[in-house]
Amino acid sequence: MSLLEIKDMTKQFGGLTAVDSLDLSIGRGEILGLIGPNGAGKSTAFNCVAGVFPPTNGSIVFDGEDITGQSPWDLCKKGMGRTFQIVKPFNALTALENVMVGAFATTSKRNEAEEKSAEVLDMLGMGDKKELKPGAMTIADRKRLEIAKALATDPKLLLLDEVMAGLRPTEVDEVIEIIRSLKESGMTIFVIEHIMRAIMALSDEIVVIQFGKKICQGVPEVVANDENVIKAYLGE
Ligand code: ADP
Ligand code: MG
Structure with a gap:
């Protein structure tokens, strides 16, 4: 099916x-x-x-x-994981914290959310940008961050x-x-x-x-x- x-x-x-x-x-x-x-x-x-x-x-x-x-x-x-055409990062949060917002959909434990988010950022080639805030990122990295937020929710789709x-x-x-x-x-x-x-x-x-x-x-x-x-x- x-x-x-x-x-x-x-x-x-x-x-x-x-x-x-x-x-x-x-x-x-x-x-x-x-x-x-x-x-x-x-x-x-x-x-x-x-x-x-x-x-x-x-x-x-x-x-x-x-x-x-x-x-x-x-x-x-x-x-169901999704990205938005107009990216909507939380500008006051770091890349890692932004992704953790997604990860909290699957766990309520902070350390698990952090670990999962770090993994996703590593996989997307953003491992060295975890502490950057969206305002300091290139467009390409902001797009990748948008994908990372969605992936951290563990989507089937x-x-x-x-x-x-x-x-x-x-x-x-x-x-x-x-x-x-x-x-x-x-x-x-x-x-x-x-x-x-x-x-x-x-x-x-x-x-x-x-x-x-x-x-x-x-x-x-x-x-x-x-x-x-x-x-x-x-x-x-
Ligand atoms: P696409 O993503 O293919 O470019 P959209 O789905 O964004 O197209 O838009 C399709 C049509 O619906 C457009 O005419 C757009 O102006 C209208 N539209 C999209 N979202 C809204 C909304 N929230 N309220 C009113 N009209 C909308
Ligand atoms: Mg569109």
């Missing part, structure tokens, strides 16, 4: 339909890419899945349970919303490698990304949305050559 199954999901903001009858599913251990022009509804779809707000219609089944409308905190404890935006090509390559190693460790990953070469390199399957509606779904090679997808991007 799939780890995540979204059925007929719609999200309206007043008269605007941001997500329109979306169906998709993600198999365990897979990477699903979600792409589409700016304003297509990608982040809104993530927000519904992660419980930021409930969908107007439709259902979301996670790990066999209907989780539609549950709170971000409950979902986090059930294994990791939702990554444009974690590569604003990075240099070599930094993009580093994040691609990080995501690959997470997949190798068995994690299931749902990724929104505007950088085409990254999404093509990482995804087992890609869903393309435009005006909230799915316009194409398939393996990267198929999606990249789809007429509707090319049109959607040319029109941007």
